[in-house]
Amino acid sequence: MCRKLLALFAAASYLFFMARKSRIPAALVGLMTRGKHHAWTLEELQAGLARNGAAADFSSVFRAAEKLAAEGAVRKLMLEDGRARFEQAGAHHDHLHCTRCDELVPMPCVVRANTFAALEARTGAAISEHNIVFSGVCRNCRTARNPRRRRQ
Secondary structure: OHHHHHHHHHHHHHHHHHHHHHHHHHHHHHHHHHOOOOOEOHHHHHHHHHHOOOOOOHHHHHHHHHHHHHHOOEEEEEOOOOOEEEEEOOOOOEEEEEOOOOOEEEEOOOOOHHHHHHHHHHHOOOOOOOOOEEEEOOHHHHHOOOOOOOOO
């Protein structure tokens, strides 16, 4: 009887744990939809979940963000600092990486469609996508009296 009860408890705990974990991707999408940032680091996503009462450990946030990126619900961007940023999937755009506040700001795409055709004809390559990240200072930092420090 004790073994059956223990097995039942273990199964119930597993189901509860798995159900809780499956809510993390939805919570991440909700956070990105309502959040103040355009693109989020894993640390920012984890802190945002905690602020909203949906705390999760770092590895769960990592797995959920990677799953959402694989499904196409969010886009994963890698910057030179080696840290991934995640943004909501949507119409293509390029980015400005602010060197003062570390924000990733959406910018209109600067590459015309016919440029790809010319480049493909010249090189024999088949271009499927591109990511351009400009470095500079965002509008908020340019107009701020006291320049913001880099986010940590």
